[in-house]
Amino acid sequence: MTVLVRTVTAGDAKAGVITLDRAEQLNPIDAAVLAALDAALDELLANADVRTVLVTGAGRAFSAGGDLKAYIELQRDPVAFPAFVAELHRVFARFREVRLPTIALVNGVTVAGGLELLMNCDVAIAARSARIGDGHLNFGMMGGGGVLTLLPRFVGLARARELVLTGRLLDADEAADWGLVSRVVDDERLLDAGIELAALIAEKSPLAVANAKEVMHAIWAGNVPVEAGLRLERERNAFYCLTSHDAREGLEAFADKRRPRFTGT
Numbered sequence: 072m073t074v075l076v077r078t079v080t081a082g083d084a085k086a087g088v089i090t091l092d093r094a095e096q097l098n099p100i101d102a103a104v105l106a107a108l109d110a111a112l113d114e115l116l117a118n119a120d121v122r123t124v125l126v127t128g129a130g131r132a133f134s135a136g137g138d139l140k141a142y143i144e145l146q147r148d149p150v151a152f153p154a155f156v157a158e159l160h161r162v163f164a165r166f167r168e169v170r171l172p173t174i175a176l177v178n179g180v181t182v183a184g185g186l187e188l189l190m191n192c193d194v195a196i197a198a199r200s201a202r203i204g205d206g207h208l209n210f211g212m213m214g215g216g217g218v219l220t221l222l223p224r225f226v227g228l229a230r231a232r233e234l235v236l237t238g239r240l241l242d243a244d245e246a247a248d249w250g251l252v253s254r255v256v257d258d259e260r261l262l263d264a265g266i267e268l269a270a271l272i273a274e275k276s277p278l279a280v281a282n283a284k285e286v287m288h289a290i291w292a293g294n295v296p297v298e299a300g301l302r303l304e305r306e307r308n309a310f311y312c313l314t315s316h317d318a319r320e321g322l323e324a325f326a327d328k329r330r331p332r333f334t335g336t
Contacts, residue, residue, distance in 0.1 A: 074107035075129075076114055082270030084122040087115035087171075088262075094130025099138040100184040102155055105162045112165050122277060123269035126166070126192065127176035127261070128185075133201070136183025139210060159184070159216045166191040167288055170281035172272055176265045177252060182206040182240065183218070189251065190221040193284060194268065197243040197252040198261040204240035224291070225250055276317035277335040282307055 075090040089111045091098035098104075115121045128134055145152050166173040166188070175192040181203040189195050189203070197203070205222070207214045214235065223231040226249045234241070243255040256264045272280060286307050290300040312318045316336045324331035 073104045074111055076111045078115075078118065078121060079266055081123065081266050082273045084270075084273035085118065085120040086123045086125055086266060086269035086273075087111075087118070087121045089115075089124065089126045091126075091128040091134055094128075094132070096138070097132035097135035097180055098128040098130070098185070100134055100136060100159070100188070101138045101141060102158065105155075105158050109162050109165070112169060116169060116171065122171065122273040122280075124166075124169070124171050124173045125176055125262075125265045125269065126173065126188070127265075128178055128181075130179070131200070132180035132185070133175070133177045134182075134185030134188060135180050136185050136187075136206065137216075142212075156215050159187075163188055163191040163217060167193075167292070170277075170284070172269075172280060172284060174265050174268060175252075176261050177201045177203065177243075177246075178258065178261055180240075183214070184216050186251075187214075187216040187218050187221070190217065190225060195252040196261065196264050196268070197246055197255045198258040199243050199255060200258050201243040201246060201252070201255075202240040203243075203246045203251060204238065205235045206238050206240070208236065209238040224294075276315075276321065276331075276333040278315055278317050278333075279311065279321075282311050 072092050075092045077088050078085040079088055089108065091104065093099060112124070115124055145155060172194065173192040175189045175195040177189055177195055177197040179200045179202065181189060181201055183206045186203060186205060205214060205218050218235065222234065230249055241249060246252045247255050286304055289295065289303065295303070317333045320333060321331050
């Protein structure tokens with residue numbers, strides 16, 4: 072088994088939990104894991120009760136990245152290796168692009184592909200055990216799964232250069248200070264913290280959440296100028312507020328002093 076999928080109660084809804092489950096190997100990312108992550112997202116998206124996706128790692132790692140022993144042969148194949156990296160890009164991008172918010176629960180070693188998976192999630196919470204970095208250059212490799220593009224957008228170019236070129240790992244507090252994770256919790260609280268966050272999100276209109284996520288990602292990922300970003304935000308806001316049930320329901324619930332009954336429409 073490479074990936075485990077389950078649902079947990081998060082407030083009045085469910086959260087999907089995806090666990091990378093090859094703990095003895097520090098949860099390496101290979102073709103089988105990518106296929107399992109892809110299938111896990113499909114399964115959770117098909118469940119109408121699921122409102123958020125949590126992703127974490129079993130044992131003492133979130134993920135130590137690619138399977139370096141397998142790369143000895145894979146990187147000699149001019150067809151298979153680029154195809155693998157392309158598939159990694161496609162699957163990881165789904166965590167950015169799906170309508171459900173995705174939350175990385177970062178435990179232990181989080182390096183290379185593990186860092187790239189983290190950066191493709193909407194929110195990341197770190198356990199105190201987390202050690203986060205790039206590490207490709209430590210093994211005579213270079214990033215190709217997104218770290219060279221995404222890391223400067225998270226931490227700024229100077230810090231990204233330092234992390235990539237030295238291969239050092241940040242502790243959890245440093246990662247929070249640098250903006251890679253939103254906060255740090257004790258290891259035994261990591262899953263609970265993710266569920267609590269998922270429960271807060273589940274109180275909101277799923278349609279409004281999906282729209283807000285899409286607009287923020289489009290502006291950030293496209294490095295959209297302020298004026299163009301404001302135009303996109305204004306247009307999406309107008310469409311949502313003028314056409315959705317949930318926008319009207321939220322206002323009526325406020326006026327009636329009751330909990331809103333959002334339908335996602």
